[in-house]
Amino acid sequence: MTLHSSLNEPCMPDDPALPTPCLLLDEARMAGNIARFNRHLARQGLSSRPHLKTCKSMAAAQRLLRTPSGPATVSTLAEAEYFAAHGVTDICYAVGIVPGKLARVLTLRRSGTDLSIVLDDPVTVDMLNTEAKRLFADRDAPLPVLLELDCDGHRSGLDPAGDELLAVAAAVQASPFLELRGVLTHAGAAYARADVQHIAALARQEADAVLAAAARLQAAGHDCAVRSVGSTPTALLGEYPQGVTEVRAGVYPFMDLTMCGLGVCTTNDVALSVLTTVIGHRRHDGALVIDAGWMALAQDRGLESCFLQWGYGLPCTLDGTPLPDLRVSECNQEHGIISVDSGDAAPAQALHERFPPGSRLRILPNHACATAAQHDVYHVLRQGQITTCWERMRGW
């Protein structure tokens, strides 16, 4: 994919031929974010298994992946199929498997993709065995399995210190269809508190979980080659000790206002924004009406209960300079409302004169994964000019 069908040649973001709302991606900022992340891991001798659920684009993924064939992490089988079709052959499907998804997993593996699956329940192992009996052919090698660990009470996962861990490992090992490859965890709690020390401690908690579980599994005679951890905040604000084998993170190439709020980056690092046009104003308070509603911005409110937030996004000028007195305070499907943060009427009236109908603005997103998911293409900005489009995939 090169440019949007309506564009014949590179254009500036204020080109009327560029339809708004649309998603902009600042390539230099993304490159800077990736370089910083990779340097931080390299200093610790760690390697990355980027989570491609944020970018969902091969053109973007090429810039993250260590080699064209991976390793990579995905959150849906549709992502696995898309990236496998583009040559990525080392993929971890990091959402708990259910037996109904086994047929597609096998199809991918038979076409040469080393796809690993994740589980945390003995019931799942039993059901996989039943389904595998029906689907496996002689030539099929056992499926590599990672056991999901709970390091922070956030979501699913086995207690690294509990009996259930060894029971599930034994069930996997006893299955002719499965093969234990290792353990995996994710500190989802790292997104809930804007405290750099706390997030660094959660990184340590991720590492402790996988290392403790690996030691117990190995003592019980199991292989546990993979000890996988990660999230963008824990990876960048924390450090992992020796023994951790890979780091999974997805937001770091783009960054967003949530990462700014957590202290992971500044607004100058946010590579993603939504380009929008002012379509009018609200008569009684002077608020601007823009053509980016929740359909273009997503409905993620960030961690509004935890720390400073910007409504549905932080408005910037066309060159990306934040307008910190403004915020997207309300969203309907295709309408956004930009208000003055102070609620002061005088600057609100001035706002309408400053940005009359037809003016363009950029909105920094609360959550890169959610905002990008509302769009089918990235309009890639190079030195202020849109030079190419990168397509995104979607679905399950």
Next chain:
Amino acid sequence: MTLHSSLNEPCMPDDPALPTPCLLLDEARMAGNIARFNRHLARQGLSSRPHLKTCKSMAAAQRLLRTPSGPATVSTLAEAEYFAAHGVTDICYAVGIVPGKLARVLTLRRSGTDLSIVLDDPVTVDMLNTEAKRLFADRDAPLPVLLELDCDGHRSGLDPAGDELLAVAAAVQASPFLELRGVLTHAGAAYARADVQHIAALARQEADAVLAAAARLQAAGHDCAVRSVGSTPTALLGEYPQGVTEVRAGVYPFMDLTMCGLGVCTTNDVALSVLTTVIGHRRHDGALVIDAGWMALAQDRGLESCFLQWGYGLPCTLDGTPLPDLRVSECNQEHGIISVDSGDAAPAQALHERFPPGSRLRILPNHACATAAQHDVYHVLRQGQITTCWERMRGW
């Protein structure tokens, strides 16, 4: 489009070959909702211009439209282009126009679509004139314009009693490129308060706005043939007096939990749901983990500050029976958490036994527009069986 590519023949929602998460649409419920809406308008002698931003699907739209060619309302030019390509020729683009969008409007009109545009600002008229000078050909008829009115302080729109209304109308009339067709309003405030009397009063307010403005415009010598109002709550809970010429509403065919909360319908009327599979549980509280996160459910929290709400959605059994003690309490990208509403530990443990991994559930959405937008197809349920798929469009 017939069935999902993975399905060769009609299937039940518990068929493992049907990938989850996916969007289900109960055709009988939708037909019931449409019939109720049309009956309610017919009793008042009103006609409908359905808003197709909710369904974004020609197969669904066919069931709403009065005739195969319309009339219809859309919220993006991409919708206008999609529906025009499917034979809908009478379309109102109900989001404020900006001059950069004029070229696409003209292309649609030249191909035979009677597309009307909406504006509320004299600056917009000036800019349209400048752009139209560049783009208009001799054969182009003037663009039909509706003036947007603000009936409730919710968003954009002119004051029906203000001087600006007549100034903008005069500017439109003075333009060789524009033609005043009428006025339009939408009571966005109807979604903010669960009070049937209040919503009925807002319907009256919509009508008062368009009728007052039309009278003033006509007194000033302008045509004002179209007096357009509507939202699903005001249309169904209120009545419109004579003089209103059309009603725009979009959610009514599907309904959602917000409409239930407002008293517009019951959970038995909600035609849309997300099919999901249980993938595990959270160890410390027994909450279920499902494979529908915000990517499948959307992040709309409903009107949680205003009235009873169900987190990110209300779980139902596979046949659509609500489980009122449960709710989707948390969402990550591809993980949802189903908790017991009471927070009681005993039923939470029972929950895991009641719905072990592999179990399927349906989730009723807070907001049909937002949840449907996360999906590319409707899986259409007829008598409990998925018999066909309807594609959705997206983008701008």
